[in-house]
Amino acid sequence: MHLPAFQYKRPGTLREALELLSLSRGPVFPLAGGTDLVVQLRKKSVAQESLLVDLGNLTELRGVQLDSNGLQIGALTTHAQLAAAPLIQTEAPLLAWACARVGTPQTRARGTLGGNVVHASPAADTIPPLLVHEAILVICSPQAKRRSALDRFLLGPYRTTKRTDELLVAFSLPKLTNFRYGYQRLIRRQAVGIARIIVAVALRFEGRTICEARLACGAVTPVACRLAGVEEWLRGKEATPSLFQEAGERAGREAIARSGPRWSTPYKQPVLASLVRRALQQAGGF
Ligand SMILES: Cc1cc2nc3c(=O)[nH]c(=O)nc-3n(C[C@H](O)[C@H](O)[C@H](O)COP(=O)(O)OP(=O)(O)OC[C@H]3O[C@@H](n4cnc5c(N)ncnc54)[C@H](O)[C@@H]3O)c2cc1C
Structure with missing residues (x-):
């Protein structure tokens, strides 16, 4: 064609x-x-x-740096570069894991973080990790530079607040200290495939008590989102297998309440519950 x-x-x-x-x-x-x-x-x-x-000549829009505000990532940085970057692996492992799973080697060599976010597919792999990090987007027009939280930038499936005369130039990820991470991704087959469910989790502990929980899911709601109800419910509780089991079930209910019941709900709700439990266990180290 x-x-x-x-x-x-x-x-x-x-x-x-x-x-x-x-x-x-x-x-x-x-x-x-x-x-x-x-x-x-x-x-x-x-x-x-x-x-x-x-945008291929705009080399200033590529690369990763760590400064006092956290990670600064150029919008044209490719998935392959992010998956391989030691700074991303140590400071934002959820993003490294997600980028390593996008498409094929060819897709990862060309596809960029900025393109993934501006395209705003509900199943975009990088969005749940960026939501966990509370990423700030730096957006330029000829007249001004603005900063936007990612959750405000995303308006709906394939819709964002970006205007035609604007370019996404960079992402700023505030540094997360003492968090442990879990990531789960379901696809239809064990090869290249668009994600059916993505779960990204970051937990901060004091001993076995969860001080802070961040939980984002993709491909289950029209726009990838944090599950604030489950995050709040987890805070202050001691991490146990039964706690994570219940958190998974709550996540399934919270996500479906957001998206509304659909033909896929009888499948997605219990599978999301399992993936959330697994991601929490991965983050919790058991
Ligand atoms: C075979 C194949 C497999 C794929 N698998 C996956 C997958 O597993 N997971 C996944 O999430 N995605 C997947 N994708 C989708 C795609 O590769 C990603 O979304 C990729 O990150 C898009 O980035 P890009 O640089 O190619 O964007 P482009 O195609 O160049 O642009 C995408 C959109 O964003 C706009 N845009 C791009 N950069 C900017 C910028 N800096 N500022 C403003 N607007 C901008 C463009 O105008 C366009 O509207 C796949 C695609 C293919 C072809």
């Missing part, structure tokens, strides 16, 4: 890219790795003659 005709520009700087986005009269899209956008082009869900603004 042929791609429909499109216009193409490859600016050399962030300023030039922002100008192209704001001055374009027709439909205009930033092009990062293209692993979602080219599929949209092929499906013709992107208008004929759209302008694609290739």
